[in-house]
Amino acid sequence: MKRFKRINVLLGWMVFIIAAIVYLLTMEPTVSFWDCPEFITTAYKLEIGHPPGYPFFSLVGHLFSLFASDPAHVSTWVNRISVLNSAGAVLFLFWTITILARKLLIKNEEDYTMGKMLTIWGAGLVGALAFAFTDSFWFSATETDVFSFAALSTAFSFWAMLRWSEVADEPHSDRWLLLIAYAIGISIGVHLLSLLTIPALVMIFYFRKHQHTRKSAFIAFLVAISILAAVFYGMIPSFFWLSSFLELFFVNTLGLPFNSGVIAYAIIVAIVFIWAIYATQKGKNEAQARFAFILAIALSGVPFLGKSVWVAVIILFLLVYLLLVKKVRVSRRILNLIILALAMILIGYSQFTIVLIRSSAQPPMDEDAPSDVFALMSYQSREQYGDVHPIFYGPMYTADYKYQPAGNGMCAPVQKNGSPIWNKKPKTHPGDKDQYIITGYKQTPVYDPVFYMFFPRMFSDQPNHVQAYESWVGKPALNVDYSPCGQDAVGKMPTFGQNLKFFLSYQLDFMYFRYFMWNFSGRQNDKQSYGEIDRGNWITGFNFIDNWLVGNQSTLPKDMKNNKGRHTYFMLPLIMGIIGLLFLLMYAGKEGKQTFWIVFTLFFMTGVAIIIYLNQTPLQPRERDYSYTGSFYAFCIFIGFGVLAIANYLRNKLASSPSAILATVIGLIVPAILISQNWKSNDRSDRYTARDFGANYLNSLAPNAIIFTNGDNDTFPLWYSIEVEGLRRDVRVCNLSYLQTDWYIDQMKRPVYSSAPLPISWTPAQYAEGNHDVAYVANPKDTTKIDLSLALQFILSKNPQTKDPLGHDIFPTSHLVLKVNKDEVLRTHTVDSTLANQIVPEMNITLRRQVTKADMMILDMLQTNHWKRPIYFANTVGNDMYLGLSNYFQQEGIAQRIVPIWKDGGSVNTKAMYDNMMHKFRWGDIQNPKVYLDENILRMCTTFRMQFGVLAEGLIAENKRDSALQVLNYAMKVIPPTTVPNDYFSTFLAGSYYELGKMPQGDAILDDVANESSQNLTWYAALTNNQMNTVTEQISTNLAALRNALYYFHQYNRKALFDKYYAKFVQFATEFHVQS
Structure with a gap:
């Protein structure tokens, strides 16, 4: 056993080193787009980033930034945090798989045979390396983002709970549970995704401590969801909410400075928790211990789910009744453990005081300005982003308001007044006392209840969202009678069937399953998709399947075929994972089924549960695959168990050790194909x-x-x-x-x-x-x-x-x-x-x-x-x-x-x-063919190319022809078509070349544009009508590019090129029913 553990540790660190080296080699050397520059900025100067905040991430980032030799290298050092976090997640995944596999294969000391140990290590290697090289996870590993930290928190918490399960019957095993609680508290200051591991952790506890029945398992899952709700809806929003009452009293009544009430509340909570810990551990008075326990629970905010006093009253009444009146038997150890765990979470959560402190210093970047407890609550609840999406019950997007008389024969929409908006009172003199004043009330519109629906998936009334909803499920088909302002009217709303169709087709399929298949089957390209047939879909690598999914693959245009984001895994990772989960369910006995349900709980909570909670609207500004890496992490555990399944099969034909080695080699095909396919689109080295x-x-x-x-x-x-x-x-x-x-x-x-x-x-x-x-x-x-x-x-x-x-x-x-x-x-x-x-x-x-x-x-x-x-x-x-x-x-x-x-x-x-x-402009090395330029960057490059065209035309208009030619040549040098393909906007550069008499240069650009457009249009023309309806914009853009090229050919007498493409244009115009 000692030998196994020693090699297991060494192999884990070997996997860490492999992942870290790959990530370092492919890491972006400076900032990336989206949130990354903001994260680096907040880390460097401890400024305040976007809600709901990530103070622990900023602290760690600041520590790493201190190693930079100059400000230009700060981003490099902060990016390395993601490298180490991601490699750390891979490390803990390896150890997680080997713990789970060991439970299946090894029951006693005699079971530590070489064959079984090789099988266990092989499973760990295959599963961990597969996850390391999945597209979505690799992407987050090479830039500054919180998702790699969240992955590490998830991986560590899950592994630590498994470690507890190994020593659960030993003295002091509870220290593992407290460590997990602290990790969860810390993770709140990174990303709330880490909380979604809680149900899986509870299921590990359940299977370790209780006899398994369907009823008890269901109850355990409900308990798990209750604990998650207690932290997510109770403690996190309500702790500072409770402190705000004391803050108002201290500042407005006692005349003390801002945040004095928050400090006092924190001190009170600390004293009560210390008392509760002592009373439940060493105190002699049972009633006092139980009362201290209830008081600590109350002050933590846990009972105040959704900041509801009534819910808290009910929960606290039940606790008082059960613990103090009925005196239900609960060991002090359990009470003490709960209080200690909650204390550890609160210690981790206390990092948000950094947000208060830094915001009070008024740094240059101070998003939401959370310098007092009221602003901090708004910051944590993400109020800047608008209303929370309804989950279980709410209005549909066609909902009309509820109206009330407003005088003069008019009606006005009913507005529900919510909580007061407290702000700091502006001071007219330096000696004025600190004070809070109410500047208004949070208002929410009240909709007519006839438009409400259970599980509302289509709720946003933004015009672009409405159009998108109807493109997915059609026009609303249900008539509803209602009486706005006393007048009978008939409204429209989607049927529940349409609502469910949107959930299944868009939210579940398009916004989750598509990303899942990206990582385990294949990806069409790196272009952001809103449902088009030619952008961002999943593929398999098998043409007979892909032709049905995304159009004819044998006639793909050059741009689609050569896209660096095109990955074909031939479904091997998916098949390996399915083999692994079927092995757990069908061939691994009771332990295997328990392992399956534990891993499946993690898989579900970090995947489908997020979809249900987020209730995403269509037309997201970017692809959201990074949100579900926890789910992909769980599936890679199943991939690891695929090795056990193969080894189990091979043992019928080979000895134990050779079957283990061969199963591992077969399994390693999965990470091998993932790294070979994904390297080109995840290599961001030399990109600035x-x-x-x-x-x-x-x-x-x-x-x-x-x-x-x-x-x-x-x-x-x-x-x-x-x-x-x-x-x-x-x-x-x-x-x-x-x-x-x-x-x-x-x-x-x-x-x-x-x-x-x-x-x-x-x-x-x-x-x-x-x-x-x-x-x-x-x-x-x-x-x-x-x-x-x-x-x-x-x-x-x-x-x-x-x-x-x-x-x-x-x-x-x-x-x-x-x-x-x-x-x-x-x-x-x-x-x-x-x-x-x-x-x-x-x-x-x-x-x-x-x-x-x-x-x-x-x-x-x-x-x-x-x-x-x-x-x-x-x-x-x-x-x-x-x-x-x-x-x-x-x-x-x-x-x-x-x-x-x-x-x-x-x-x-x-x-x-x-x-x-x-x-003055710099170009980020985009002319280097080895540098990966994704769709977002290519779109920005097109913007610059357009501006070169604008400048050239302006210079020509001013008769500065030499300068105009210099501009055009420079544009082709720094934004070459070899890395940024010519498109519609390139035609204007060609037009300027023609105007300057540089016919060969203009010909080269327009011939390239016309040829590319012709290829694209030929492929679009072969699509079915339904498929073609998803790419009308792309068809229009390509027709416009071809039309522009023909215009310039005709305008500047480029007859050969005109004749080459005119007949094609007429053909396309006929096929797509446009006027030529």
Whole structure:
């Protein structure tokens, strides 16, 4: 046995080293896109990232960042955390499989034969390495993200519980349970996904301590779900909620400083827990021990499920009745263990005090500003992201409001007032005492109950979501009678069958099973899918299956066939896992069935249970496969048991040791095919795109500029560049999604580094949550123009005549005018003096029907700025957020500056843009064919290519033909078609080449575009009608590219090329029913 354990430990560390080396070799050397730059920034300076927070991750990241020799290498060191975490998860998976396999094969000391030991180790190697090289897990292992940490927490907790099960009857075995409790508490400060291991841990406890029956197993599972609910819905949200009552008393009544009540509550809880631990362990008074136990449970927040006092009263009443009145027999050891475990979770959870402390210091990045307990509760509950999705009962997306009379014969939607919104009272003098005030109440709309449904899966009424729902399940088919405002009406809602169809086809199949098959069967490509036949589906590698699933594979266009994200595993990992789970169920006896249900519980809770809880809407901004790596982890345990199944079969033909070796070799085919197929799309070494593209945004800007951004990928890399690498600290990045909130406006009004406060004139009381959150245009058809300053005064007026009958803020018209002071424009060098005659006396602004607080802040800045600071919109911000200003945009890189010069479609500052793009921009090594460029990066590269085209056309218009040719040649050099394939937008580069008389260069681009489009259209034309309906946008794009190529061929007399593709275009136009 000692020999087994020694080799088992060594093999585990060998697996760790293999995984770590692979991850280090393929790790991104700097920041990636999405949340990664934000995570690195929060780690480097202990700033506050997005809700619900990850303080422990930030602490560990900060520790690693201290090893960086300079700020440019901070990201490398923080990325290495993910490498080590992921390798650690693989290590614990190996040991998990070997523990479970040993329980099946070895019953006593004599069973430690070489054959059985080799089988156990083989199972561990195959299962662990298979997981190490799965696509989704590998992706998270090579960038800074919390999911690798969550995987480590899951793997460690599961392994530790198995270790407890081995020594459960020995003295001091409870220390393993307390270690797990502490790990769970720590994991709350990384990602809540780790909590989903709790049911599987309880099932391990159940099978170890109790006789197995179906009834008792079901009860054990209910207990497991109850424990999960106690932590997730009880302790986590309610601990700080309970402390808030003491906080209000200490601050508003006793006049003490902010957060004094939270500190007092923490001290009280610590004292009560120490008392409860002592009383249940060494105390002599049984009643006192039980009372201390109940009090500690109450103060932890566990009974207050959903912050409900009534639920807490019921739970605490039951505890008092059972423990103090009925005096049910419960050993002190159990009470003590529960209190100690809860104390360990709370110790881990206490890390969120770091969020309070750091936010109180007002760091530059302080998302949600959780500097007090009320803001912290909002932060932890993710209120910034909107309402919680209904799970078991709620309204469908077609639901109409419940109405009530509002006077003047009108009705208004009923709003349910929730909890008060407490904010810090602004101080007028430094000596003012700290105080909280109510600035409003959280309101939720009340829907007519006829539109409610059990298990509502389609609930979002956003227009794009509605369209997507109906594309998945059709128009709502159920008529419902209701009486809005006393008037009989007939509404529409989906049937329960349609609701269930959406759950099964979209949420379960598309948003989980598709990702599962990516990892264990094969992946079509790395393109994000919304249900199209040619993007992001799962495949097998067998054409006779894939032809049926995703169209003809023998005629795939070059772009689809050569996509680095195309993986074909021939279903080998899937088959191996199925063999393993069938072996546990059918051939491994009682122990095997127990092992199956333990692993299946983990598999279900980290997969399907997440789907049910999240209740995801369609059109997710990115693929979500990383959320389910815990489920893939569990399936790889089954893959490991596939080795036991094969070895068991081979023992009928071979001796024990040879059968074990052969089974392991056969099993290792699975990780071998995974690493060989997945390397090319997970090798991010030498890729610097996120860092360089973020810097390019900043380098597009004039000194002391303000840039409006909107999404993760045009915001977080910029924050990283400023905060970590110290680039362009004169610039203020202003995210329009956050500008709707009072806490973010507060931050924008503070100086940061060399960036002055934003020119916002509104007071905190005017933009506080609940005040002027949204305004409406009273009459969108009114073409009357009013001055911008008057319109803003109208909004801020408290006169009831400036509101609509329901009390909403209104703009009298959608047409506003910003007066332009020409002298100010020239004095601030907003416009070059040579263009003085083009400066307009006033700028026209056009509002949408609904004007958000972010829109109003932009309007206020335009009014208040007086052209002192350059104001830009990032090119990636949507047109709907431009406030009708696009004709006043001046392109200077990949940012558009607002200038008082009107030109249809905007103008180009060729001098600034040429300098930026030719001299200042960096390109992230995208010209290197060895660097993997995923769809997201290729889309950004296309944006840059478009801007090169805009610049070239601008230079040609100014008769700077030599400069235009330099721009085109440079564009082809830094964004070559060998790594960034030519597409529709490349045709404009070709057009400029033609205009400059460079026919061969133009021919090469357009021939490539036309050939690629023709291949794609040929493949689309062979699809079935249903398949073709999913790719109408791609068909239109390819037809447009081919049409553009033909236009330029004809325009510049490229007859041979025109004749080559014209007949094809006519054929495609006929097949796709468009006008040629």
